[in-house]
Amino acid sequence: MKHALQALYFLTITLSLCHCKSESSLDNYTREKKLILGNSNEPSGLDPQVVTGVIESNILRSMFEGLCVEDPLDPSVHRPGAASSWTPNADFTEWIFNLQTNGKWSDGKPVTAHDFVFAYHRILSPSFGAKYASMLYYMEGAEDYNKRHNDKYLIENNSEYAGRWEELKTINFRGDEEVDMSVFEKTEFEDLSKEDKIKFIKGSGLNKIGESELKAIIEDSTLFAWPENIDAPTQQAILKTYLSHAGKDMWDMAKVGVAAVDDYTLKINLRSPIPFLPDLTKHYTWFAVPEHTVLQYGTISERRTKWTEPENLVSNGAFKMKTWKFNYKIEVHQNPYYWDIDNVKLNGIIFLPISNQYTEARMFYNDQLHVTYALAPELIEYSKEKHPKSTRQETYLGTNFLRFNHNQEGLDDLNVRKAIAYATDSESLIKYVLKGGQQVATGIVPPMGNYKAKGELSYDPVKAKAYLAKTKYAENPGALKITLLTTDKEGAKTVAEALQAMWLEQLGIDVKIEQREWGSYQTRMSELDYGIATGGWIGDYPDPTTFLDMWKKGDGNNRTGWSSEAYEAKLSEAEIAKDPTTRLQLLQDAEALYMSEMPIIPLYWYTSNYLVHQSVKNWHPMIMKSQPYKFIDLEN
Amino acid sequence: MLKTIIDRLLQGIIVIVCLLTLTFFLIRMIPGDPLTDEKAMSPQVRKENMRIFHLDKSQPVQYMHYWKNLFKGEMGKSIKKEQPVSKIIGQSFPVSVVLGVSGMLIAIVIGIPAGIISALKHNSLIDNGSMFIAMLGISIPSFVIGPLFAKFIATQVPFLKVAGWGDPFDWILPSITLGLGTAAYLARITRAGMLDILSQDFIRTAQAKGVSQTSIIVKHALKGGLVPAIAFLGPAFAMLITGSFVVETIFQIPGMGQHFVNATIERDYFLLQGMVLLFGILIVLVNLAADILLTYLNPRLRS
Numbered sequence: 001m002k003h004a005l006q007a008l009y010f011l012t013i014t015l016s017l018c019h020c021k022s023e024s025s026l027d028n029y030t031r032e033k034k035l036i037l038g039n040s041n042e043p044s045g046l047d048p049q050v051v052t053g054v055i056e057s058n059i060l061r062s063m064f065e066g067l068c069v070e071d072p073l074d075p076s077v078h079r080p081g082a083a084s085s086w087t088p089n090a091d092f093t094e095w096i097f098n099l100q101t102n103g104k105w106s107d108g109k110p111v112t113a114h115d116f117v118f119a120y121h122r123i124l125s126p127s128f129g130a131k132y133a134s135m136l137y138y139m140e141g142a143e144d145y146n147k148r149h150n151d152k153y154l155i156e157n158n159s160e161y162a163g164r165w166e167e168l169k170t171i172n173f174r175g176d177e178e179v180d181m182s183v184f185e186k187t188e189f190e191d192l193s194k195e196d197k198i199k200f201i202k203g204s205g206l207n208k209i210g211e212s213e214l215k216a217i218i219e220d221s222t223l224f225a226w227p228e229n230i231d232a233p234t235q236q237a238i239l240k241t242y243l244s245h246a247g248k249d250m251w252d253m254a255k256v257g258v259a260a261v262d263d264y265t266l267k268i269n270l271r272s273p274i275p276f277l278p279d280l281t282k283h284y285t286w287f288a289v290p291e292h293t294v295l296q297y298g299t300i301s302e303r304r305t306k307w308t309e310p311e312n313l314v315s316n317g318a319f320k321m322k323t324w325k326f327n328y329k330i331e332v333h334q335n336p337y338y339w340d341i342d343n344v345k346l347n348g349i350i351f352l353p354i355s356n357q358y359t360e361a362r363m364f365y366n367d368q369l370h371v372t373y374a375l376a377p378e379l380i381e382y383s384k385e386k387h388p389k390s391t392r393q394e395t396y397l398g399t400n401f402l403r404f405n406h407n408q409e410g411l412d413d414l415n416v417r418k419a420i421a422y423a424t425d426s427e428s429l430i431k432y433v434l435k436g437g438q439q440v441a442t443g444i445v446p447p448m449g450n451y452k453a454k455g456e457l458s459y460d461p462v463k464a465k466a467y468l469a470k471t472k473y474a475e476n477p478g479a480l481k482i483t484l485l486t487t488d489k490e491g492a493k494t495v496a497e498a499l500q501a502m503w504l505e506q507l508g509i510d511v512k513i514e515q516r517e518w519g520s521y522q523t524r525m526s527e528l529d530y531g532i533a534t535g536g537w538i539g540d541y542p543d544p545t546t547f548l549d550m551w552k553k554g555d556g557n558n559r560t561g562w563s564s565e566a567y568e569a570k571l572s573e574a575e576i577a578k579d580p581t582t583r584l585q586l587l588q589d590a591e592a593l594y595m596s597e598m599p600i601i602p603l604y605w606y607t608s609n610y611l612v613h614q615s616v617k618n619w620h621p622m623i624m625k626s627q628p629y630k631f632i633d634l635e636n
Numbered sequence: 637m638l639k640t641i642i643d644r645l646l647q648g649i650i651v652i653v654c655l656l657t658l659t660f661f662l663i664r665m666i667p668g669d670p671l672t673d674e675k676a677m678s679p680q681v682r683k684e685n686m687r688i689f690h691l692d693k694s695q696p697v698q699y700m701h702y703w704k705n706l707f708k709g710e711m712g713k714s715i716k717k718e719q720p721v722s723k724i725i726g727q728s729f730p731v732s733v734v735l736g737v738s739g740m741l742i743a744i745v746i747g748i749p750a751g752i753i754s755a756l757k758h759n760s761l762i763d764n765g766s767m768f769i770a771m772l773g774i775s776i777p778s779f780v781i782g783p784l785f786a787k788f789i790a791t792q793v794p795f796l797k798v799a800g801w802g803d804p805f806d807w808i809l810p811s812i813t814l815g816l817g818t819a820a821y822l823a824r825i826t827r828a829g830m831l832d833i834l835s836q837d838f839i840r841t842a843q844a845k846g847v848s849q850t851s852i853i854v855k856h857a858l859k860g861g862l863v864p865a866i867a868f869l870g871p872a873f874a875m876l877i878t879g880s881f882v883v884e885t886i887f888q889i890p891g892m893g894q895h896f897v898n899a900t901i902e903r904d905y906f907l908l909q910g911m912v913l914l915f916g917i918l919i920v921l922v923n924l925a926a927d928i929l930l931t932y933l934n935p936r937l938r939s
Binding site: 519556 | 681685716718719724727801901
């Protein structure tokens with residue numbers, strides 16, 4: 001081995017003699033004002049209305065611009081983006097956005113209000129299947145349109161059936177949620193037995209069945225469970241109405257709350273007062289896409305067309321696509337048509353999909369990167385010592401927690417949950433296991449803006465034992481059989497073992513750790529096949545609702561089996577509150593109520609550890625890590 | 637000879653069909669599917685996505701659909717990356733070939749001479765020493781060697797980078813990291829093969845007749861002695877091209893190995909299918925090449 005290394009050394013030194021000065025050094029990039037970033041992974045795509053992740057968001061934010069833009073210093077300030085100004089009405093339900101009159105796409109065509117309407121129409125189109133469409137549900141009528149609530153347009157608001165809604169609304173339009181539809185996922189309607197056909201139609205409701213199913217009901221009305229008060233002619237009339245609209249886009253009838261008043265004025269109507277709409281418009285789901293380019297390569301509801309290919313991609317932000325080499329790098333450069341190009345300091349940005357955090361750190365230490373995506377916990381101390389000015393440790397809008405499965409015997413008892421929660425020493429976990437400077441979480445919502453977390457959970461073994469004493473497991477805690485479900489990701493097992501030890505020591509409860517790889521872990525959680533499970537949530541926008549809404553009954557992210565009508569009532573109350581202060585107060589009440597039932601144990605609020613080179617200027621801490629690149633500069 | 641090749645190719649096709657079929661159904665048996673995500677989709681969005689990716693049909697229908705498309709030359713699109721599988725392979729395969737071939741060359745250049753010399757100096761210091769190093773090479777995994785190279789060599793040598801894939805200099809450290817393990821195996825196999833041949837009667841006869849040592853080794857011993865090494869090299873080559881996951885992540889190389897691993901973890905059905913297809917073809921071809929070479933080296937195999 002030694003010989004091999006020596007030989008290698010000689011070889012490399014010989015080679016170095018014939019090699020001219022390397023061009024890839026960081027100084028050169030700094031001089032050229034090209035920012036090189038580690039970006040964790042290859043993005044799943046670059047269509048703002050399709051993707052759902054942070055990696056994609058980082059790239060999209062360089063190329064696209066929302067109506068408003070973050071201020072790098074003050075999160076409560078909204079800078080003009082695609083919109084030069086905006087005004088809400090008194091109760092924050094109607095907003096007028098005045099677009100930049102010199103706003104242009106990177107191909108020179110103007111950015112108009114119609115592009116925004118088109119984009120929102122596109123992401124909400126039911127057949128488009130956008131995973132993040134719910135981010136736009138704040139707009140009037142958006143949810144109904146996206147969820148195909150066609151009864152609203154075809155029957156309730158249809159003059160043909162005027163005055164008959166009370167009678168007709170008993171019809172199963174929206175489908176029966178109790179029917180397990182997953183069994184029909186992989187079979188054609190024609191191949192089903194009559195019994196299954198009935199079940200399928202019952203589960204779908206009239207709104208979600210297609211032409212062939214409608215025709216089948218016209219021929220055989222017993223396939224659909226009509227309420228008794230609906231006579232045959234009405235049945236046929238309703239089916240004909242549905243059939244005449246089968247497969248058609250209901251956008252015009254849906255009257256979703258977005259309109260282009262003129263080319264440069266966008267009006268947005270919301271279903272309830274949303275004082276934080278400017279924050280939402282910074283999220284990529286609210287970005288405009290170029291109607292002319294998207295339609296050149298496909299229809300409005302068609303996904304995965306060629307418009308996002310690097311040579312076709314047209315955007316409205318400070319930068320535009322230069323090269324996209326799969327799994328290698330994505331490079332963007334200045335968009336000459338950008339309205340504020342005079343204030344853009346960088347010439348370009350290079351995103352590298354470095355998934356290995358140690359590799360990324362090595363590249364940074366060796367002057368190959370300006371900014372890393374993350375920093376492995378083991379390297380934090382080393383970095384603080386060797387690169388004190390480069391090592392960043394910043395609050396990040398996310399919570400790590402443990403879910404309780406409420407369907408599991410034992411865990412349905414609030415006192416058991418409280419006992420376990422109070423026996424969980426998050427502080428030690430952070431100090432000795434995680435070592436990433438995380439903050440101990442007292443509630444599900446991390447601190448943000450004017451919102452003060454309402455949770456009061458803290459480590460208290462005495463309280464923990466007192467709660468356990470109130471349960472039937474007081475004498476024999478070993479009888480409590482719980483599995484702790486976790487992932488196979490790095491460090492997951494250590495955290496699980498630390499928790500296991502805490503609960504055994506404080507309460508005598510011995511949990512069984514089950515490590516599952518990602519897919520199985522997600523499935524087990526969705527199917528409520530666990531006792532306690534590790535989990536986390538990153539906020540989509542800086543408002544408490546991004547952490548609170550997911551615990552509603554039936555929400556796909558709830559995954560605990562817990563629900564509370566009082567809690568949802570508080571959330572609804574907050575939703576219609578017109579005064580922002582009252583609204584936050586109501587949300588705090590909702591969180592307090594939530595925490596008192598302990599459906600989860602909050603462990604810690606995330607901290608983002610990463611490295612920023614000294615040459616990078618104006619890179620300020622941001623709670624969502626959504627750096628507005630247009631303000632960043634590079635200087636040696 | 638031609639008949640053997642055609643025979644082997646036909647067998648290969650059957651193997652690949654079986655491989656694709658098994659992968660197709662096995663990956664669908666593991667819990668979770670490509671639409672499983674940290675943030676759950678609402679049922680109706682899930683349904684639309686099942687439709688978009690043709691996952692809403694029964695498995696036999698999907699299977700037939702897959703073959704129909706494959707005959708048309710379409711491998712489908714990656715579900716997670718929304719890119720055509722052919723494009724992903726087209727971009728990563730050349731990188732993996734460069735890495736694999738240079739790794740292979742390093743393995744051959746180090747492994748075979750080391751094995752031969754060890755065999756010739758049987759039980760000497762050189763033999764024991766190089767076999768000890770070979771044992772180390774086999775035992776120390778690339779995720780240890782790679783970072784050590786990056787830390788202690790790349791940072792010292794001006795034109796080497798700790799990671800990245802730009803100019804040909806970037807090929808050096810990853811291919812050494814990748815090749816070392818194989819070199820170690822190769823050295824041991826070559827040594828065993830050579831020792832076996834050197835103890836045969838015909839070598840002793842040659843020695844008795846006074847044939848020079850060099851001539852014995854080059855003309856007589858090598859041909860037979862390398863047989864096990866070459867039989868090993870075939871599959872090892874395919875493994876080097878597709879199985880470079882660790883080296884790829886350590887040195888940030890846009891190769892194919894990571895797709896193999898990630899496609900399975902993320903249940904990216906079509907991408908996995910494409911990877912397995914490519915791996916199958918590689919294995920069949922390199923084994924065939926190894927067989928042809930072996931027939932050339934070993935006359936007994938020709939009948």
